[in-house]
Amino acid sequence: MPELPEVETIVQHLRTCGIIGKSIEKVSVLSADCIASGSPTRFKKLAAGARIKHISRRGKWISLSLDAGTILVHLRMSGSLRVLGEDEELDPYDRLVLELTGGKRLAFRDIRKFGRAYLVQDPEEVLGNLGPEPMSGELTEKSFHEMLTTRQRQLKPLLMDQTFLAGMGNIYTDEALWEARLHPARRSELISPTESRRLFLSIRKVLEAGIRNQGTSLGDGLANYISAQGEPGRNQIHLKAYGREGLPCPRCKTPIEKIVVNQRGTHFCPTCQQLR
Ligand SMILES: [Zn+2]
CATH class of the missing domain: 3.20.190.10 (MutM-like, N-terminal)
Structure with missing residues (x-):
């Protein structure tokens, strides 16, 4: 999607x-x-x-x-x-x-x-009910920490909830959580200011990379993402966690695992992203 x-x-x-x-x-x-x-x-x-x-x-x-x-x-x-x-x-x-x-x-x-x-x-x-734009000035490190801690949700479904933050889906959520070294099932209300800052910066980093690489195209079926010029994106070769089940984590070499969090297939590194 x-x-x-x-x-x-x-x-x-x-x-x-x-x-x-x-x-x-x-x-x-x-x-x-x-x-x-x-x-x-x-x-x-x-x-x-x-x-x-x-x-x-x-x-x-x-x-x-x-x-x-x-x-x-x-x-x-x-x-x-x-x-x-x-x-x-x-x-x-x-x-x-x-x-x-x-x-x-x-x-x-x-x-x-x-x-x-x-x-x-x-x-x-x-x-009208969309959450803030992740890359806009209206979202700050401080407001993001407040948004997380006033919800009582697991991080993965919360980040994908369009009324919380507008624009994230399965791919970029897995990538941002990997980048921030946070387990997808971590509770949002227990996130420390340091962790929430890391997540805030990671979200921007993965979205900016996605835009720079003109999107992520997986597979080559007709239903796949293509740009308005009919071209596939190039971001898929830069993914660190999403779709990499069994392949080594680029940070620590532990195989990436796929689990289900709130009914969504979720990719993460069991060593870098521990559920404490
Ligand atoms: Zn790792």
């Missing part, structure tokens, strides 16, 4: 594709289930004629601000957004296509059909 670095990579690319400032001439809803705010007819009516003012990211959401409302897209398991030229063909997995002035099209493609698009007047209707 695309997480913050993958979505950020897509957004950064979309900004360079020459679609900002263009108007939506026609909306094709090829799969009605992908529209989550009202009917496809309403979506088409509201979007048609609107101009794309800017493109941004909040957590794992892509936001296209229009001069009339905002389109919010969540890619979920296998969604992607790409910009097609006039002579490029759609594929069978394209669910929603926006035809823009000037001939380009923005296509929302989704093999597993969990992705969703909303068109809302106020983005807060959808994004």
